[in-house]
Amino acid sequence: MGFDAPLSPPHLIAQKAQLVAVLERLCEALELTPTQFELAKQRHEAVGEWLAASPDPRLRTLSIYLQGSTALGTTVKPLGRNEHDVDLVGHIADGGGVPPAILKKLIGDRLRQNGHYRSLLEEMPRCWRLNYASEFHQDITPSVPNPLCSNGGELVPDKTLREWMPSNPKGYRRLFEQRAALQPRMRLAKGIGFRGDAATDIEPYPAAGGFKSTLRRAVQIGKRHRDVYFDTIDPGLAPISVILTTLLARSYEYCVTHFVYDNELDLLYDIVRHMPDSIESQVIQGRRLWFIWNETTNGENFAEKWNNDPRRAEAFFGWHQRALRDLEVLAAAEGLDQLSKGLRGAFGQAPANKAMDALINEMSDARRNGRLGVSPGVGLSIGSPRATGVRSNTFFGAP
Amino acid sequence: MNLRSNPICAGTGLLRAGRLVWRYTTSPMPLSRAYQLRIEYRQDGVPHVFVDDPDLTRLAEGRRLPHVYQQRPTPRLCLYLPRAREWSSWMRIDQTIVPWAALWLFYFEEWLDSDAWKGGGEHPLSKPAACTLCLRRWPLGGN
Numbered sequence A: 001m002g003f004d005a006p007l008s009p010p011h012l013i014a015q016k017a018q019l020v021a022v023l024e025r026l027c028e029a030l031e032l033t034p035t036q037f038e039l040a041k042q043r044h045e046a047v048g049e050w051l052a053a054s055p056d057p058r059l060r061t062l063s064i065y066l067q068g069s070t071a072l073g074t075t076v077k078p079l080g081r082n083e084h085d086v087d088l089v090g091h092i093a094d095g096g097g098v099p100p101a102i103l104k105k106l107i108g109d110r111l112r113q114n115g116h117y118r119s120l121l122e123e124m125p126r127c128w129r130l131n132y133a134s135e136f137h138q139d140i141t142p143s144v145p146n147p148l149c150s151n152g153g154e155l156v157p158d159k160t161l162r163e164w165m166p167s168n169p170k171g172y173r174r175l176f177e178q179r180a181a182l183q184p185r186m187r188l189a190k191g192i193g194f195r196g197d198a199a200t201d202i203e204p205y206p207a208a209g210g211f212k213s214t215l216r217r218a219v220q221i222g223k224r225h226r227d228v229y230f231d232t233i234d235p236g237l238a239p240i241s242v243i244l245t246t247l248l249a250r251s252y253e254y255c256v257t258h259f260v261y262d263n264e265l266d267l268l269y270d271i272v273r274h275m276p277d278s279i280e281s282q283v284i285q286g287r288r289l290w291f292i293w294n295e296t297t298n299g300e301n302f303a304e305k306w307n308n309d310p311r312r313a314e315a316f317f318g319w320h321q322r323a324l325r326d327l328e329v330l331a332a333a334e335g336l337d338q339l340s341k342g343l344r345g346a347f348g349q350a351p352a353n354k355a356m357d358a359l360i361n362e363m364s365d366a367r368r369n370g371r372l373g374v375s376p377g378v379g380l381s382i383g384s385p386r387a388t389g390v391r392s393n394t395f396f397g398a399p
Numbered sequence B: 001m002n003l004r005s006n007p008i009c010a011g012t013g014l015l016r017a018g019r020l021v022w023r024y025t026t027s028p029m030p031l032s033r034a035y036q037l038r039i040e041y042r043q044d045g046v047p048h049v050f051v052d053d054p055d056l057t058r059l060a061e062g063r064r065l066p067h068v069y070q071q072r073p074t075p076r077l078c079l080y081l082p083r084a085r086e087w088s089s090w091m092r093i094d095q096t097i098v099p100w101a102a103l104w105l106f107y108f109e110e111w112l113d114s115d116a117w118k119g120g121g122e123h124p125l126s127k128p129a130a131c132t133l134c135l136r137r138w139p140l141g142g143n
Helices: A010-030 A034-052 A068-072 A100-112 A115-120 A169-180 A214-231 A241-258 A264-273 A304-308 A310-332 A336-347 A349-368 B097-114 B128-137
Strands: A062-067 A084-092 A121-123 A128-132 A136-145 A154-157 A164-167 A280-284 A287-291 A372-375 A379-382 B011-016 B019-026 B035-042 B048-053 B068-070
Touching: A010 A214, A010 A264, A010 A310, A010 A336, A010 A349, A034 A062, A034 A084, A034 A100, A034 A128, A034 A136, A062 A068, A062 A169, A068 A084, A068 A169, A068 A214, A068 A241, A084 A154, A100 A115, A100 A121, A100 A128, A100 A136, A100 A154, A115 A121, A115 A128, A169 A214, A169 A241, A214 A241, A214 A264, A214 A310, A214 A336, A241 A264, A264 A310, A287 A304, A287 A310, A304 A310, A310 A336, A336 A349, A336 B097, A349 A372, A349 A379, A349 B097, A372 B097, A379 B097, B019 B097, B035 B097, B048 B097
Parallel strands: A084 A136
Antiparallel strands: A062 A084, A121 A128, A128 A136, A136 A154, A154 A164, A280 A287, A372 A379, B011 B019, B019 B035, B035 B048
């Protein structure tokens, strides 16, 4: 969809706008609700205060902050579980030179001193988990400053808890937010060639609010599709979330700075299409190695596991092809029933049903409130001044 | 009948021996199918709305279509409750029947998927509830 892409016909644009509206609702159904988010925030602040009030002088320099999808605004409910993952960093400013296992133990000991946290506590390989049943669980990973990183990076335990390895959750978040804030160039600014075009006599789909944030929605859509796709294959081979997030964020930056779009759906598809472009690969001593570097610190390769198990790389590319195809199927769906089937196949039953129900309920509410109309070329529309109103009726029928 | 002047039902009409036949293509939503509708209306009669294409019974895969007066050969839609006078002959078809047909098709596509008709309404004589509602609406026993 470069500069030369022809302008889509108005009906196609209305279709794409409606699909964007449906996907937006699907993502809303998958993410932490604002209430859950607020609750998670209160709880992590409380646990941060408890840890920092420790008699141990090292823990007194601890500050706790969000990392991962909750920090980025890209949460997706895990498959088959009620709890969202909320990832936290417990950064110990004064923890330099202490082995990771010791710092992790310090945090665990302090949490156990509190009866409430003790009842929620679960030990994980690199972190401590607080389980808030049927809401979310909070993972607290210890970190210390990385004196070698000029970008304010940190060190986090490796899986064996023997070594510190570089990471930069705050820097990663900053870069992601910078990219997400890039505004795409849309050929159809509001009202141009659309509302004002008497020849086509078509209005934009009025109920479409568009994506709240195209990059964040792309990440949620990608992650959810991955979860559903790998659920029946081998969840162990699935690309980790930070890979999808990084590739989509880079692709988003590339697309919005190189191309002009006439609708958000084309942009979304293009972001997904260009995902693999920034994966680096080299053949070293007969072995193909993969690199997806964390750009905000030195030495963190998100694709490290691909180099131990080449099936992971294959699995990524297989998933990517399938995700593109499933998105194309959605765009080509004819009829709300086909759309609903496509959504279920790609994203699972629960969010698909919620997205469709939201669409139906919006229409039914507008019908009840007398705000429903029919617009030429669009069909049912809400609150559109040029529409022919839908008067009150009662569907009847033969016995 | 204003069908000709309203762009939401742009189509072609035939008027013969006091009977109007209006054909147009419509989609209830951008993501819906395109449906070919036929409205037949005789002066002082009631408009009959048929779906000529696609074949709704084929789409329904053997299920009985909800809210129709006839399933075959061409489904005829039941769009309003005659006793409630939701439609009268002085009303414009393009402002009543046409929007209701779009609404019917919207709920129909959803019904295809979920098997639940979410557009409300009544099926007369099939359930006691329908009769109760008629009595409630017409307490004087009229009609």
